[in-house]
Amino acid sequence: MTRVKRGYTARRRRKKIRLFASTFIGAHSRLTRTITQQRIRALVSSHRDRSRKKRDFRRLWITRINAVTREDRLSYSYSLFIHNLYKRQLLLNRKILAQIALSNNNCFDIISNKTINQKEKTNKIKES
Numbered sequence: 177m178t179r180v181k182r183g184y185t186a187r188r189r190r191k192k193i194r195l196f197a198s199t200f201i202g203a204h205s206r207l208t209r210t211i212t213q214q215r216i217r218a219l220v221s222s223h224r225d226r227s228r229k230k231r232d233f234r235r236l237w238i239t240r241i242n243a244v245t246r247e248d249r250l251s252y253s254y255s256l257f258i259h260n261l262y263k264r265q266l267l268l269n270r271k272i273l274a275q276i277a278l279s280n281n282n283c284f285d286i287i288s289n290k291t292i293n294q295k296e297k298t299n300k301i302k303e304s
Contacts, residue, residue, distance in 0.1 A: 190208055193208070193211050193212060193215060194208075194211060196211075196215055196218075197211045197214055197215055197218075200214055233271075234270060236274070237270040237271055237273070237274035238254065238270060240274040240277055240278060241254055241257070241258075241270060241273050241274055241277055242254035243277075244277040244281070244284060245257045245288065257288060257291065260291035260292070261287075261291055263291075264290065264291050266287065266290065266291065268287070273287075
């Protein structure tokens with residue numbers, strides 16, 4: 177039986193793994209066994225943190241909207257604001273609302289007043 181020389185194949189496989197880990201520090205970028213372990217760990221972290229990033233941004237948007245709604249001119253809670261938006265069928269997602277709250281306060285005031293004013297109108301109609 178002939179001898180199979182795998183040097184080139186093995187070297188090519190290790191080189192591909194080393195390129196992935198080229199920015200890692202110390203033995204994590206040099207030793208093949210630790211490179212493979214760190215590569216697995218890095219891929220697991222990146223997979224986990226992709227969904228984590230969505231969660232974190234949603235929390236940030238909610239915090240920003242809440243801060244603006246609790247200011248003096250509006251003075252009511254985030255949950256009530258979102259509830260009124262859904263009741264009035266003003267379908268704006270939290271990302272857009274947070275951008276409007278930061279960049280254009282007048283526009284955000286108009287949106288919030290629209291939800292409040294329609295609430296007052298419906299109360300007046302019910303009383304009549």
